[in-house]
Amino acid sequence: MQISFVISQELEQEESEEELGSTKITKVSCKGFKSFQRRTSIPFYEGLTAIVGENGNGKSNILDALSFVFGRRSSRLRAEKLEQLIFNGGESRKEADFAHCTVYLDNSSGIFDEFLEEKDEEEQDEITIGRKVTRAGSSMYKFMGTNCKRSFLERVAEKANIDPEGYHFVRQGKVTEIVEQSDTERREVIDELSGVKEFDEKKEESEEELTEVQED
């Protein structure tokens, strides 16, 4: 039996003065997605959440569900086409018509308030983002249960410093890869994780701009 872990930790903090806030994933729920025929919800607790199970019983599919909602393309979700993400019925069950996943993000700090409609008088301690694909070929993104543009969810993720293509989602085998890397390569990973890389890039950009200005 192989054991895999899905780890939920508090995601990075926004450090600008006027808007201190942080978030964490509190729950993922799937219906008709990969091996999840019926609606299945996986809660993430404070600190570390480990999901343990035998080979092939859907641990990595949970990470795929998270990546799916954050807009990753099918090739990054271990499927050739989006349609292959929909529960296929296996040998004896009926295939699903659609796959729908929802990610619940903590909003107790109010970090996502700017995305909530003003008419939402009550404070929302949690927000949801979701994605649905149908066998007929349509793909929808959702914010608080309502259809929205993919770019809207990208702004939501950006607000919480979540980079779906970065190291917030570490795939199976990636840890071994990182452990076996050279010191320099590993340093790059750590820089990216800690946000130093972004700072370095901004610094480089500014220096370039400065040089341009000086040359003018």
Ligand code: ATP
């Ligand atoms: P391991 O411990 O080997 O890494 P795992 O628990 O991570 O296993 P997953 O890769 O998450 O397992 O799940 C693989 C299972 O998901 C397979 O049994 C596969 O048949 C099933 N699966 C993938 N796509 C679909 C689909 N569209 N419909 C139904 N089942 C699917």
Ligand code: MG
């Ligand atoms: Mg796996």
